[in-house]
Amino acid sequence: MPTDLSKTRSKNTSSEQTASKRSRSINIDSMRKGFSVKPLALGITAIFLSSCGDKEKAEVFTSPEDCTNANPEYAQQCKLAYEEALAEAQRTGPKYNSQRDCESEFGNNQCHAVNNSSGSFFMPFMAGYMLSNLMSPRGYNYQPMFTSYSRYSPYRNRWIGADGYDFGDYRRRSMHVSKDSFKPKPTVNKTMKRGGFGSSVRAKSSWGSSSKKGGWGG
Amino acid sequence: MLRINIKERENWQRKAADFGFKFHTMYGETYWDETAYYQFSLQQIEQDLEDPTVEIHQMCLEVVDKVVQSEQLLEKFQIPADFWQLIADSWKHKQPSLYSRLDFAYHGKGPAKLYENNADTPTSLYESGFWQWLWLEEQVNAAKLPKQSDQFNSLQEKLVHRLAAIAKHYGIEHMHFACCQDTEEDRGTVQYLQDCAKESGLLNDFVFIEDIGLSDCGSFSDLKDNRIETLFKLYPWEFMQREEFGQAIQDAGVNWIEPIWKSVLSNKALMPMLWKMFPNHPNLLAAYFEDELTKARETKLVKKPIFSREGANISIIEQGKTVVQGDGPYGEEGFIYQDFYPLPQFGNNHTLIGSWLVNDQAAGISMREDSSLITQDSSRFLPHICI
Numbered sequence: 001m002p003t004d005l006s007k008t009r010s011k012n013t014s015s016e017q018t019a020s021k022r023s024r025s026i027n028i029d030s031m032r033k034g035f036s037v038k039p040l041a042l043g044i045t046a047i048f049l050s051s052c053g054d055k056e057k058a059e060v061f062t063s064p065e066d067c068t069n070a071n072p073e074y075a076q077q078c079k080l081a082y083e084e085a086l087a088e089a090q091r092t093g094p095k096y097n098s099q100r101d102c103e104s105e106f107g108n109n110q111c112h113a114v115n116n117s118s119g120s121f122f123m124p125f126m127a128g129y130m131l132s133n134l135m136s137p138r139g140y141n142y143q144p145m146f147t148s149y150s151r152y153s154p155y156r157n158r159w160i161g162a163d164g165y166d167f168g169d170y171r172r173r174s175m176h177v178s179k180d181s182f183k184p185k186p187t188v189n190k191t192m193k194r195g196g197f198g199s200s201v202r203a204k205s206s207w208g209s210s211s212k213k214g215g216w217g218g
Numbered sequence: 219m220l221r222i223n224i225k226e227r228e229n230w231q232r233k234a235a236d237f238g239f240k241f242h243t244m245y246g247e248t249y250w251d252e253t254a255y256y257q258f259s260l261q262q263i264e265q266d267l268e269d270p271t272v273e274i275h276q277m278c279l280e281v282v283d284k285v286v287q288s289e290q291l292l293e294k295f296q297i298p299a300d301f302w303q304l305i306a307d308s309w310k311h312k313q314p315s316l317y318s319r320l321d322f323a324y325h326g327k328g329p330a331k332l333y334e335n336n337a338d339t340p341t342s343l344y345e346s347g348f349w350q351w352l353w354l355e356e357q358v359n360a361a362k363l364p365k366q367s368d369q370f371n372s373l374q375e376k377l378v379h380r381l382a383a384i385a386k387h388y389g390i391e392h393m394h395f396a397c398c399q400d401t402e403e404d405r406g407t408v409q410y411l412q413d414c415a416k417e418s419g420l421l422n423d424f425v426f427i428e429d430i431g432l433s434d435c436g437s438f439s440d441l442k443d444n445r446i447e448t449l450f451k452l453y454p455w456e457f458m459q460r461e462e463f464g465q466a467i468q469d470a471g472v473n474w475i476e477p478i479w480k481s482v483l484s485n486k487a488l489m490p491m492l493w494k495m496f497p498n499h500p501n502l503l504a505a506y507f508e509d510e511l512t513k514a515r516e517t518k519l520v521k522k523p524i525f526s527r528e529g530a531n532i533s534i535i536e537q538g539k540t541v542v543q544g545d546g547p548y549g550e551e552g553f554i555y556q557d558f559y560p561l562p563q564f565g566n567n568h569t570l571i572g573s574w575l576v577n578d579q580a581a582g583i584s585m586r587e588d589s590s591l592i593t594q595d596s597s598r599f600l601p602h603i604c605i
Contacts, residue, residue: 020368021260021263021368021369021370021371021372021582021604022351022354022368022369022370022371022372022582023347023351023371023372023373023374023375023376024375026348026351026352026374026375027417028352030413030416030417031237031348031413032236032237032238094442094443095443119434163423163442163444164423164442164444190433190434190443191431191432191433191434191439191443192431192432192433192434193431193432194428194429194430194431194432195428195429195462196430196432196461196462196463196466197427197428197430197453197457197458197461197462197463198398198399198426198427198428198453198461199461199462200454200457200460200461
């Protein structure tokens with residue numbers, strides 16, 4: 001979309017009749033929110049509504065057997081992809097300092113301790129893996145999937161990618177996803193500390209009653 | 219420039235709920251006010267607001283170029299020395315900026331006078347870019363406004379375009395967005411930018427400023443321990459630079475939106491600096507640093523903290539005496555003084571014009587009214603049209 005039209009417009013009076021100083025079109029439906037959306041759930045919109053032409057069909061399996069049952073002639077790929085997804089889960093999956101933090105997000109007995117070079121922490125068990133292009137000679141794509149059994153978690157009964165993207169209800173096994181879903185996720189080994197930003201707000205918010213808003217925009 | 223009463227759209231509150239516009243009424247008081255609108259001529263818009271906005275932005279960039287090269291000036295701007303190099307590098311590498319809002323006092327004729335530049339964390343973006351756009355669309359469709367009514371407002375279109383350009387600049391497909399907890403207005407502003415990012419094909423995630431983590435490898439992380447690679451933060455640089463994680467900024471490798479060189483612009487020291495470099499420019503008000511106040515010939519001055527938000531701590535000084543004293547939590551970094559120039563009055567309303575820039579292009583205006591001469595967080599937002 002041309003960006004410099006406003007300039008042309010202001011200098012070109014002959015086109016004034018049709019020229020407009022405002023955004024020509026806004027996709028109004030895409031601006032509707034309906035219900036208030038939790039930040040996490042935004043991942044759904046981003047993945048399922050963006051770039052419609054760039055999607056592929058993917059399926060989620062809960063085990064290599066589950067995969068083999070659906071694709072009997074690909075048992076070997078099913079097993080290999082599972083192992084690769086497990087390794088990826090360990091690398092990119094959510095990590096917590098304590099078992100309690102992990103279980104409050106994923107449910108009782110849903111977490112295990114992991115030790116590696118960057119320390120020890122707790123991670124949810126991989127609940128399944130997403131596969132696409134299983135039959136393609138160019139090779140398949142895989143991603144580990146998680147889900148939560150905690151009633152306090154927005155992840156409850158959802159398929160969740162390692163980066164927290166919500167792929168929808170966990171009973172759903174087949175979906176169309178953006179190709180980006182299969183890109184490797186950046187690793188953060190371990191978050192050491194939070195809360196290092198935001199202290200000025202707390203300090204200044206405690207001031208006086210006429211500061212009604214907590215916002216820091218101008 | 220006229221203020222004209224108009225009937226409110228029926229059920230607009232329900233529509234606002236539909237679109238997730240939650241802060242149209244805050245603390246029981248009207249914020250979005252569509253009982254009236256402002257009307258401009260095309261000439262007023264283009265000559266008196268659009269062109270000066272673009273020109274002033276270029277002047278501001280000249281200030282940045284000068285300040286980043288001078289330790290003395292960086293000190294005057296109250297920027298912590300630890301960040302001087304980072305700011306200079308960010309400027310040298312032309313790290314892309316997203317948006318700014320210039321605040322003007324404009325009486326419908328004569329030059330609009332610049333009050334300040336909100337270059338780092340401007341808000342009222344959603345109500346400007348989308349909500350007043352929708353208002354015009356619907357009022358025209360309902361034949362409540364003439365068919366040829368237009369609006370100076372290409373914000374959303376330009377934001378979508380600019381976010382895509384920034385993504386291309388950094389070679390990224392994903393952005394994080396952040397603001398502070400417990401503020402519906404800021405969350406709404408950031409959600410709007412997320413919507414624009416989505417529209418430009420970007421994946422996005424949200425994290426509260428207070429929830430940002432620091433990982434063992436020095437990068438910042440969100441609540442899911444994902445690395446923050448690119449971050450739009452609706453949180454002022456001058457706060458971040460003084461907080462605990464400020465020291466980690468250098469090594470965190472984040473693509474910041476706004477980039478850190480904007481610390482120089484979202485700073486009231488900009489005003490005396492502009493006046494020094496472009497004295498007597500028709501869109502500028504005379505402005506002075508505290509230590510050069512003896513040079514001021516004006517009898518009435520406005521005293522503003524170097525860092526402040528929403529009209530806090532602004533005082534009006536006449537013949538050396540404080541006649542209006544605004545309180546607030548700011549001012550420890552010092553003050554600047556600006557020639558007193560009143561806002562135009564429409565009835566009991568004092569009207570301020572916010573003029574938007576997306577990168578270096580003028581992108582529209584927003585109108586705010588306050589019952590006081592100093593526009594505060596209690597002000598109302600009104601739509602406008604141009605004909």
